[in-house]
Amino acid sequence: MINQSQIQKQQMKISPQQIHLLNLYALSTLELEQRLKNELEENPFLEASEEDSDELAEQKASDTQDYQDWDEYAYSDDMENDKLAFQSYLNTEEVPSKPLVYFTDFKEDAKQQLRLLEVDENMSEIAAYIIDMLNDRGMLDRSMDELVEDISFKKQCLVELEDVQAALEIVQTLEPIGIGVSTIRDCLLMQLKAMDKEDSRTARLAQLLVEQHYDELINRQFEKIYHALRINGDQLRKVLAFIGKLKFYPVRETTATYEPRQTIIPDFVINRVGDTIQVNLYKSKKDSFFINQSLYEQSASACGTKDKTSQQYIKNKLQSAQWFIDAVKQREETMLKIMKCIVQIQHDYFMDGDIMLIKPMVLRHISDITGLDLATISRITGNKHADTHFGPVCLKNLFSEGIADQTGKVISSKVIQNIIEETIVQEDKCKPYTDQQLVNILMDRGYKIARRTVTKYREHMKIPIAQVRAVLV
Secondary structure: OOOOOOOOOOOOOOOHHHHHHHHHHHOOHHHHHHHHHHHHHHOOOEEEOHHHHHHHHHHHHHHHHHHHHHHHHHOOOOHHHHHHHHOOOEOOOOOOOOOHHHOOOHHHHHHHHHHOOOOOHHHHHHHHHHHHOEOOOOOEOOOHHHHHHHHHHHHOOOOOHHHHHHHHHHHOOOOOOOOOOOOHHHHHHHHHHOOOOOOOHHHHHHHHHHHHOHHHHHOOOHHHHHHHHOOOHHHHHHHHHHHHOOOOOOOOOOOOOOOEOOOOOOOEEEEEEOOEEEEEEOOOOOOOEEEOHHHHHHHHHHHOOOOHHHHHHHHHHHHHHHHHHHHHHHHHHHHHHHHHHHHHHOHHHHHHOOHHHOOOEOHHHHHHHHOOOHHHHHHHHHOOEEEEOOEEEEHHHHOEOEEEOOOOOEEEHHHHHHHHHHHHHOOOOOOOOOHHHHHHHHHHOOOOOOHHHHHHHHHHOOOOOHHHHHHHO
């Protein structure tokens, strides 16, 4: 039987223009420069000021010249003169004996392996994006929900969580073993699973310990481990020594690796003038682009009134150019608004540059003051940097939750993490501090923190437990 019913529901939709604007918010200074060049090439009605046109032309010529220089370098016999060119790009004093063109990091290697796999184009794009999101140790710091959201915005279409999970599983099959994992435990477990354990009882026990009793190990519940694995103390030490020979991170830093310096182009310039903080954009673009009105009038008159297709093309390009100019202006106004709010909250920190002066701050605090939505604030602060009198600052590192100390004063969790990290760096490497000992040290300094909180912060900083740190010595 057919029934007719009326349902009232609320549904929030986001327009394509809003998606493009959010994507524009997320761009860094270098990424925005590339986007501007693409828009100038694709839209004939969009023009750059004379200064910006010369700058883009010089950059393009420089890119071409760099390629020629590398080509010449590959066939150059005068290595001694060419070595001087490396010194501004390398982290070490030693100069490599081969051109940097031969250098590839683990991400490029992973992408090359990905190209050899038989996966569809959509899954390959998602997997490549996940590889780009890995940190310097080859681990994934982002949550699955964040990845789904970012990839959806990048592809400008809804991406399912199942697809991202499937792509991550593909990434985790690549070399080196453990790439794409989120924790040290997962990295150890993937290495143990890849071993041939038929003739090694120690390896089998190590896998059981990491897979089924990792929490007991962290909490030093050795009696439970002895009973569950049916081993004694000597056997457990042998298992831990075996685990200590494994990699705790997929990518191991070595002094033999030559890595080009990563030059950070700031998005903001923050200056201290007396007791005030001045906030400016590193490079403003809102007055650098305009619509070529004369070209538009010539094109409109040339196509005539009967050519509907040409008229529609001209209209679309004109609207696109105007939207892009307005979007760049809105982006810069929003960036300044958010940055000034951050400086207002973190005024003491920007005055002295002392990390101990960072105050608790989350996205909601910025939203309440500015009236902007959380998605906008997240994209503005996600990959932006500020140049200050005490060095470059990554904006996302300024956000942290608050914890009350013994006096009732709320302090940033960044302060606690900094104390924990400094304490572990200065500890006796033969007798590293347990999480409970770290709790006692924090207590002596006036910070009453639960042990599970210390454990959470230590794991967030990718620092192994005391037993494992002792094995590594």
